[in-house]
Amino acid sequence: MQYPSQVTIIEVGPRDGLQNEAQFVPTHSKLAFIQKLWEAGFTEMEITSFVSPKWVPQMLDAKDVMEKTKDRKGAIVLAPNKKGIDAALSAGAKAVAVFIGVSETFNKKNINKTTEDAMSELIPVIDDLKSRGIYVRACISTAFHCPYEGKISPTAALALCHQFAEAGVDELSVADTIGKATPKESFALFSLLKKQLPAILVTAHFHDTRKMALANIYAAMLAGVDRFDSSAGGLGGCPFAPGASGNVATEDVIYMLHEMGIHTGIDLHLLVEAIEAVKPYVSREITSGYYTSKAGF
Numbered sequence: 327m328q329y330p331s332q333v334t335i336i337e338v339g340p341r342d343g344l345q346n347e348a349q350f351v352p353t354h355s356k357l358a359f360i361q362k363l364w365e366a367g368f369t370e371m372e373i374t375s376f377v378s379p380k381w382v383p384q385m386l387d388a389k390d391v392m393e394k395t396k397d398r399k400g401a402i403v404l405a406p407n408k409k410g411i412d413a414a415l416s417a418g419a420k421a422v423a424v425f426i427g428v429s430e431t432f433n434k435k436n437i438n439k440t441t442e443d444a445m446s447e448l449i450p451v452i453d454d455l456k457s458r459g460i461y462v463r464a465c466i467s468t469a470f471h472c473p474y475e476g477k478i479s480p481t482a483a484l485a486l487c488h489q490f491a492e493a494g495v496d497e498l499s500v501a502d503t504i505g506k507a508t509p510k511e512s513f514a515l516f517s518l519l520k521k522q523l524p525a526i527l528v529t530a531h532f533h534d535t536r537k538m539a540l541a542n543i544y545a546a547m548l549a550g551v552d553r554f555d556s557s558a559g560g561l562g563g564c565p566f567a568p569g570a571s572g573n574v575a576t577e578d579v580i581y582m583l584h585e586m587g588i589h590t591g592i593d594l595h596l597l598v599e600a601i602e603a604v605k606p607y608v609s610r611e612i613t614s615g616y617y618t619s620k621a622g623f
């Protein structure tokens with residue numbers, strides 16, 4: 327079986343994990359969560375997003391979170407448009423994640439723009455970011471299925487990935503936004519991506535609505551992917567993707583990889599301490615294998 331001996335986990339709990347929480351998580355608690363996650367060994371983490379506070383009130387403290395984290399290498403912030411990117415840079419961001427869905431309807435619901443308008447705004451901004459030495463990650467939502475348009479064709483997903491690659495991004499994070507993809511679809515799309523875009527970092531981002539995320543990660547590894555987004559405690563979900571549940575739980579991904587002899591650099595027990603620190607502030611019940619298994623690890 328061909329899978330990597332080392333995998334990078336990009337922790338998205340402070341951003342994807344918390345963005346859907348109705349109750350505001352105090353900034354100091356977000357910062358404590360982030361600090362404990364760094365201590366667990368993550369080298370890349372989405373810490374917040376510079377989006378409209380009217381659309382996503384949980385992220386209204388993005389500037390404060392960024393300013394307290396800006397010297398940390400590997401801290402990534404999301405931004406949907408030039409306004410958000412400018413605010414992120416002013417707060418000291420060195421790595422920015424832009425996001426667009428393959429689905430036109432999803433983009434209208436999530437960023438209130440057509441795909442074409444969003445790309446027209448972002449492409450020159452990406453060029454500018456690269457000339458300033460900023461790391462750019464492009465998150466490709468609804469790469470497999472859309473809550474509004476149904477099944478997405480791999481051709482459409484690949485076309486958007488190629489547009490971002492030509493624009494000069496460093497990384498593509500390709501997402502199963504509503505957790506509907508199967509290992510067959512994961513293997514097929516990631517095989518094509520790795521073959522067609524060998525010079526770009528390819529990351530897989532699975533939500534776990536139908537409990538297929540671990541199988542999808544395994545299939546993506548067989549396709550050559552060695553970078554995965556996941557969220558501590560399995561928190562998360564996009565507020566504009568109805569029916570989607572949280573991300574795959576980082577603790578379950580780490581357990582699977584370590585038991586397979588795949589190195590991640592993450593200390594599972596320190597990760598659980600980070601989850602314990604944020605647990606009192608979240609409404610979602612944590613249902614990862616670690617939390618539901620009586621045996622623990």
Ligand code: HMG
Pocket residue numbers: 342345375376377378379381382405406407409410411425436437438465466467468501502503531533563564565566
């Ligand atoms: P809009 O209402 O069309 O924006 O929203 P607008 O340009 O007309 O501006 C309206 C107001 O928002 C103005 O303020 C702007 O200044 C302000 P007002 O004059 O009314 O006071 N504004 C902003 N404020 C802060 N930061 C900004 C910003 N831009 C404009 N960046 C907008 C358009 C894109 C802003 C809005 O739709 C938005 O914020 N959407 C974000 C949605 C979101 O965060 N979704 C979740 C993240 S994506 C995700 O989770 C998927 C992912 O995990 C992968 C996967 O699983 O698929 C990455």
Ligand code: MG
Pocket residue numbers: 342501503531533563564573
């Ligand atoms: Mg997501």
